[in-house]
Amino acid sequence: MxxxxxxxxxxxxxxxxxxxxxxxxxxxxxxxxxxxxxxxxxxxxxxxxxxxxxxxxxxxxxxxxxxxxxxxxxxxxxxxxxxxxxxxxxxxxxxxxxxxxxxxxxxxxxxxxxxxxxxxxxxxxxxxxxxxxxxxxxxxxxxxxxxxxxxxxxxxxxxxxxxxxxxxxxWPLLLPHVNADKCIGCGVCERVCPQGNISLVLLPKNSSSERNSESNGEVAQIGGKCVECLSCVHFCQQQAIEIAGRPTPKLHQYHNPNVKLKDLLRR
Ligand SMILES: Cc1cc2nc3c(=O)[nH]c(=O)nc-3n(C[C@H](O)[C@H](O)[C@H](O)COP(=O)(O)O)c2cc1C
The missing domain is CATH 3.40.50.360 (Flavodoxin domain)
Structure with a gap:
């Protein structure tokens, strides 16, 4: 095993x-x-x-x-x-x-x-x-x-x-946080977080349409059990999860080439 x-x-x-x-x-x-x-x-x-x-x-x-x-x-x-x-x-x-x-x-x-x-x-x-x-x-x-x-x-x-x-x-150097202006609430981060530490929460009324036309009215929220595996940062298709307040460049997102997102999703 x-x-x-x-x-x-x-x-x-x-x-x-x-x-x-x-x-x-x-x-x-x-x-x-x-x-x-x-x-x-x-x-x-x-x-x-x-x-x-x-x-x-x-x-x-x-x-x-x-x-x-x-x-x-x-x-x-x-x-x-x-x-x-x-x-x-x-x-x-x-x-x-x-x-x-x-x-x-x-x-x-x-x-x-x-x-x-x-x-x-x-x-x-x-x-x-x-x-x-x-x-x-x-x-x-x-x-x-x-x-x-x-x-x-x-x-x-x-x-x-x-x-x-x-x-x-x-530890604080690599702590991820959600940029709510970019997040569209797709839920990928929620499912890939091995700790089950990310949840989707409803945005306050009328903020989603103003903020992002693709948003489904929800936004990801990272809880207190983060272990900094950075899977959420690397798999976010909107590059909405950032580290230390710096934008996440799409080009810098990485995952092992032999592994797909679905292989890492939490059961
Ligand atoms: C929070 C964090 C801390 C890390 N610290 C080290 C380290 O101390 N030494 C090192 O060689 N690599 C370090 N790394 C790199 C990881 O060991 C490396 O990216 C590894 O391949 C990740 O494996 P995974 O793709 O299975 O998650 C660190 C990565 C992260 C996310």
Whole structure:
């Protein structure tokens, strides 16, 4: 069983590829909620690095699962550059549940957070070519049930950035918000948000027609459970979800080319 967390599809594409090559199945950590996986022989975890840590829901969702203590467990971290504490934090949690990680590796893919800093994640597609061979290697290692820990190089700066106090300060940098003048209430963001944190609310009377002729009279509203996966930012067809008050350029919207919007919609 390959469990993944994915906002813009990089981790989903990796999880699917590993699953198809190892005759296993890939399932979202959200869909696996509270499952008893104690009879699984292989557990794979594929998730991104956020602020040099695992995304906030990953340890929470993992903790709810019943995991096998004698399975072959591997982790693949997908990141823009550096994994920091992302592997170690989950390893520690699993160890407390009596589960040992046999193998871990990182993979660099286009960084979806680049959009928040005015850069285009689509300029980073060279990472696919460069790391295609690494994914092949990971798959062959998993098939052979190899034991190895490849954390990737990261120095004191990486440790420092992974500190909770640093994460707390950098968190607001990528917090999305809805530009109500652009939002047409189509509901894509509501369905793609893995946290179920976006809802559509009615606009006050007569404001919708003045504001946007395509609007259906509703506007998206982001709640307090955002984990900054940025799927809403990248999939909004109106570019109405912005980061740090800056407009979202259509050209900078990214999702993994092997993944479609429907693959990431919440069940
Ligand atoms: C909020 C946020 C924080 C991120 N922090 C890091 C980081 O610390 N190090 C890194 O290499 N990449 C970082 N990234 C880039 C993601 O790890 C990368 O885009 C990953 O491929 C996303 O996977 P997904 O497409 O499955 O959501 C960050 C992305 C987001 C959205």
């Amino acid at each position: 390959i469990l993944y967390f994915s906002g813009t599809g990089n981790c989903l594409s990796v999880a699917r590829r590993i699953a198809s090559e190892t005759a296993d199945k890939a399932i979202s950590l959200y869909d696996a909620a509270n499952a008893d996986l104690s009879s699984e022989k292989v557990i794979g975890l594929v998730y991104p690095s956020y602020y040099f840590n695992p995304p906030r829901p990953v340890p929470i969702l993992l903790d709810r699962l019943t995991l096998p203590t004698n399975a072959y467990v591997f982790i693949v971290i997908v990141c823009g550059a550096q994994t920091g504490n992302s592997i170690w934090a989950v390893e520690q949690l699993l160890r407390r549940k009596g589960v040992r990680v046999a193998y871990c590796h990182k993979l660099r893919m286009p960084d979806c957070s680049a959009i928040g800093f005015g850069r285009n994640p689509n300029d980073q597609t060279w990472k696919f070519e460069r790391f295609a061979s690494r994914l092949d290697r990971i798959i062959s290692d998993v098939k052979a049930r190899r034991h190895a820990h490849h954390f990737g190089a990261w120095g004191p700066a990486g440790w420092l950035c992974a500190l909770p106090s640093v994460e707390k300060r950098t």
